[in-house]
């Protein structure tokens with residue numbers, strides 16, 4: 001997958017999460033995704049899958065996704081601390097990442113910043129050796145950090161060797177939303193890797209629609225079930241993006 005055009009494109013990439021918890025629902029999601037022309041990237045939220053600890057089931061689902069989807073695949077298993085369902089030990093988290101790299105070979109893999117740093121760096125190196133790009137992410141479902149803190153986190157992500165930095169924070173008020181957009185604009189001009197940023201919830205919806213103008217190159221939208229508060233549907237998002245680009 002080539003990321004060169006991400007910062008120069010006129011529109012953000014639209015990523016759709018698959019939050020199915022079983023194989024049949026994954027098949028339905030694949031059909032719905034293939035029937036929609038506005039999606040650029042598919043995120044498989046493995047942490048929603050019932051058989052997360054049954055590796056042969058995971059592999060079966062992965063093979064199906066790779067065979068049937070005509071789009072790049074991002075694999076994410078979001079931990080409970082960051083708004084997901086993966087509730088296992090650090091050791092299990094890194095074991096699963098290694099397995100994903102060795103056996104699943106997605107185009108992109110999500111790794112969370114809030115884990116042991118030396119292990120994150122190893123995962124990123126390992127992913128790169130296997131031609132997998134890494135999105136290193138950071139979420140806070142309670143608050144939006146101050147600018148200096150956001151800055152430290154993104155610099156850390158860049159120094160870890162990730163290919164894309166992603167931050168998703170909950171705003172308490174309009175200032176938090178504006179600060180995130182302003183910070184994104186600053187980060188776009190000062191980081192060497194592409195950024196994805198969003199304010200969650202109702203207040204933050206504007207960042208999902210117009211964040212790309214400030215430097216956020218991917219926006220997450222849902223087909224049926226959303227994977228985070230404030231996500232819009234692909235069709236709503238696409239209609240607004242069309243209007244904004246006229």
Ligand SMILES: O=C1C[C@@](O)(C(=O)O)C[C@@H](O)[C@@H]1O
Nearest residue numbers: 017076168198220227228231
């Ligand atoms: O990190 C993100 C962004 C997200 O949390 C959102 O707010 O749209 C949705 C998640 O599925 C994805 O992994």
